[in-house]
Amino acid sequence: MISSQQKTTIILIRHGECEGNREGLFRGRWDFPLNENGKLQAQAIAKEISANFKLDRIYSSPLSRALETARSISKATGAQIEIRNGFNNISLGSWEGKPKKKIKEEFPEEWNIWLSNPERLRLKGAESISDVQRRAFANLNHLTKLHQGSTFAVVTHRAVLKPLIAGTLKIAEPYFWKIHVDTASYSILTHDPKRGYCLILLNQTKHLDNFISEWE
Numbered sequence: 001m002i003s004s005q006q007k008t009t010i011i012l013i014r015h016g017e018c019e020g021n022r023e024g025l026f027r028g029r030w031d032f033p034l035n036e037n038g039k040l041q042a043q044a045i046a047k048e049i050s051a052n053f054k055l056d057r058i059y060s061s062p063l064s065r066a067l068e069t070a071r072s073i074s075k076a077t078g079a080q081i082e083i084r085n086g087f088n089n090i091s092l093g094s095w096e097g098k099p100k101k102k103i104k105e106e107f108p109e110e111w112n113i114w115l116s117n118p119e120r121l122r123l124k125g126a127e128s129i130s131d132v133q134r135r136a137f138a139n140l141n142h143l144t145k146l147h148q149g150s151t152f153a154v155v156t157h158r159a160v161l162k163p164l165i166a167g168t169l170k171i172a173e174p175y176f177w178k179i180h181v182d183t184a185s186y187s188i189l190t191h192d193p194k195r196g197y198c199l200i201l202l203n204q205t206k207h208l209d210n211f212i213s214e215w216e
Helices: 036-052 064-077 100-106 108-116 129-146 158-169
Strands: 008-014 057-060 081-083 151-156 186-192 196-204
Touching: 008 036, 008 064, 008 129, 008 158, 036 064, 036 186, 057 064, 064 081, 064 151, 100 108, 129 151, 129 158, 151 158, 158 186, 158 196
Parallel strands: 008 151, 057 081, 057 151
Antiparallel strands: 008 186, 186 196
16 A cells, blocks of 8 residues: 555646737747736736645746746745756747747748647757656656655746656657646646656646637
């Protein structure tokens, strides 16, 4: 029988809305801050997390939109924040900050790969989704061992959460468009030493009044 004291709980949180979400831009490492709705979303998820979980620590991507969301959660829960570059967003090279409509027109072949099998997309000066999965999963494994038996949160990005969840569950490619996470949503993984990771909640948004659901 597995002891509940051995089980670790990981709260996976996508940052609140930014103008890049609202305007349909590729974000990548472009450092968009939260917009006004994103700030309200950060407050809402902070309230939700503080009411339901006792966090040992919060780990955040270094980008403003994630860090601002993490700070709201830290203020509500009292948990300290640590920045982890392993949870930084995917680097998208020359696509960063550009409208998706423009990318569709200028790079039709690459755009079709993005829509159908983005795991196979290779852009000059950019990371692949497999690169993101490797670094994010390595960080998560380290933190899961460090916090065994307790609860911690990770605040990051859509293009990190999808491959990270797929990695924990050993979902084969193509998986990117089979997993969906909205802005300021949270998902929950548990981990125990014998059985590994288990996804018990995906894309919880009941605490939000207003969010954009992105499908490309």
